[in-house]
Amino acid sequence: MKLRLIIFITVILTITGCSHLGWKSDAGLENTRKTEILYNKFIEGNSPNVAQLNLFFSRMPKGGDIHHHYSGSIYAEDYLTWVEDAGYLIDKNTLQIVKPGAAADKTSCITVKQLRNNPLLYSKLLSLWSTRDYKNYCHEQQPPDINFFSTFMYFGPISKYNYKEGLKIIRNQAVAENVSYIETMLSAVGYTLQDDSFDAGIRKAVGEESFCRLFDELSAKIKQDGEFYQKTEGFTGKINEAHKNIDDERFMMRYQTYAHRNGTPSAVFSALYAAFLADEKSPLLVGVNLIGYEHGLTALAEYHLHMQMIAYLKKIFPDVNVALHAGELALGMVPPKDLQFHITEALNIAGARRIGHGVDLPYEVDSLELLQQIKEKAAIEINFTSNEFILGIKDNEHPYLIYSAYDVPLVISTDDSGVSRNNLSNEYVLLAQRYKPGYKTVKRYVYNSITYSFLSASEKELLTRNLDARFEKFEAEMAKYCDRLLK
Numbered sequence: 149m150k151l152r153l154i155i156f157i158t159v160i161l162t163i164t165g166c167s168h169l170g171w172k173s174d175a176g177l178e179n180t181r182k183t184e185i186l187y188n189k190f191i192e193g194n195s196p197n198v199a200q201l202n203l204f205f206s207r208m209p210k211g212g213d214i215h216h217h218y219s220g221s222i223y224a225e226d227y228l229t230w231v232e233d234a235g236y237l238i239d240k241n242t243l244q245i246v247k248p249g250a251a252a253d254k255t256s257c258i259t260v261k262q263l264r265n266n267p268l269l270y271s272k273l274l275s276l277w278s279t280r281d282y283k284n285y286c287h288e289q290q291p292p293d294i295n296f297f298s299t300f301m302y303f304g305p306i307s308k309y310n311y312k313e314g315l316k317i318i319r320n321q322a323v324a325e326n327v328s329y330i331e332t333m334l335s336a337v338g339y340t341l342q343d344d345s346f347d348a349g350i351r352k353a354v355g356e357e358s359f360c361r362l363f364d365e366l367s368a369k370i371k372q373d374g375e376f377y378q379k380t381e382g383f384t385g386k387i388n389e390a391h392k393n394i395d396d397e398r399f400m401m402r403y404q405t406y407a408h409r410n411g412t413p414s415a416v417f418s419a420l421y422a423a424f425l426a427d428e429k430s431p432l433l434v435g436v437n438l439i440g441y442e443h444g445l446t447a448l449a450e451y452h453l454h455m456q457m458i459a460y461l462k463k464i465f466p467d468v469n470v471a472l473h474a475g476e477l478a479l480g481m482v483p484p485k486d487l488q489f490h491i492t493e494a495l496n497i498a499g500a501r502r503i504g505h506g507v508d509l510p511y512e513v514d515s516l517e518l519l520q521q522i523k524e525k526a527a528i529e530i531n532f533t534s535n536e537f538i539l540g541i542k543d544n545e546h547p548y549l550i551y552s553a554y555d556v557p558l559v560i561s562t563d564d565s566g567v568s569r570n571n572l573s574n575e576y577v578l579l580a581q582r583y584k585p586g587y588k589t590v591k592r593y594v595y596n597s598i599t600y601s602f603l604s605a606s607e608k609e610l611l612t613r614n615l616d617a618r619f620e621k622f623e624a625e626m627a628k629y630c631d632r633l634l635k
């Protein structure tokens with residue numbers, strides 16, 4: 149009788165996918181073991197088998213991609229289709245988008261069809277609209293960080309043209325590579341209030357009290373501005389509309405909104421205020437972020453001020469989640485003093501629950517204490533391709549080694565896969581190839597991408613169960629592959 153009961157429970161747990169709770173059938177355990185053997189085989193030696201790792205990680209369930217920028221994740225080829233659909237043109241000298249009628253020199257404009265018929269020009273456009281082939285050229289080039297961030301200027305005029313289509317493209321790509329959730333930084337709300345007297349006052353302010361007094365004053369002006377509510381409502385309405393038919397049993401998408409960190413203080417504050425309000429109003433918005441060059445002159449000079457702004461707004465909107473790009477910096481890119489406090493303040497002043505990049509960790513003032521604090525309060529979003537390109541940091545220079553040794557919660561993400569022309573599977577390939585973590589650790593990162601997402605507890609539970617089932621299927625498949633390869 150007892151044995152029957154055990155069998156019954158095992159069957160139920162297998163069906164409902166409770167393997168993450170440690171319940172697994174013998175066949176399931178054997179499949180996990182063989183998958184691990186296979187993975188270890190692919191990463192062994194000085195030259196890991198990248199082709200096999202590409203196959204392995206393309207098929208592996210990857211949970212969520214939670215450091216993801218909407219406009220930077222769409223490939224230039226898709227943007228060109230939109231340029232064509234909108235009837236826009238391309239300036240063949242600058243390779244920028246031109247709206248018909250806006251061209252100063254009409255003879256320099258060509259259609260997308262003409263561009264596609266000119267392989268040299270087409271290839272040049274792809275290189276400017278992304279980081280493609282950057283390393284293969286030795287002609288005069290922009291510095292990599294400028295190249296990376298400039299790409300947004302090229303496709304910017306069209307990126308908001310069709311959110312509905314853009315989200316569909318991102319969704320389909322995710323489903324094709326076994327990604328079940330994306331938390332994308334979609335857009336700023338589009339509201340700012342420029343206030344010169346606030347800007348002059350806040351730049352001279354010292355201490356939290358004076359910051360708060362000035363924030364109170366500007367908040368009062370923002371709340372009296374009809375545009376503030378109108379734009380916020382318009383923004384959340386646009387998301388509702390674009391989001392239709394995105395979620396299903398295979399996939400879920402949620403959104404972050406943000407402010408640009410290189411604006412005037414009043415522009416940053418008012419944009420953040422609108423971001424927090426929108427986030428509070430819309431169930432589809434799950435977090436607020438700051439974007440733009442962290443090493444921009446304004447971003448550096450006003451970093452502490454920005455953290456104070458978020459701390460202030462968190463008091464008004466305590467339920468809004470904050471993730472922040474922090475420590476996306478390298479020695480030499482900025483003076484040493486700017487490497488010492490960005491992650492610390494994002495965590496301890498702004499209350500960020502996820503840190504994007506976190507690359508400057510070794511230089512933060514009290515890095516060891518900070519590691520412990522991150523471990524207790526947040527997760528780090530690791531973006532290998534982006535860090536290598538923008539910061540020139542990879543392999544043993546990357547603080548992944550420190551975070552993983554300290555057991556800080558990590559998630560693997562893409563940042564801007566359209567600009568970098570990569571995908572999430574490739575980020576896992578880089579992880580395995582460079583650092584060779586065990587299969588269990590890889591799986592932990594996958595589950596972290598749901599655990600540390602900004603979804604509700606019930607949504608996390610649902611996606612975790614879904615991941616269990618996907619891993620069961622994946623490991624059964626890999627076990628068969630293992631039998632075939634290693635017989």
Ligand SMILES: [Zn+2]
Pocket residue numbers: 215216217473504563
């Ligand atoms: Zn980013």
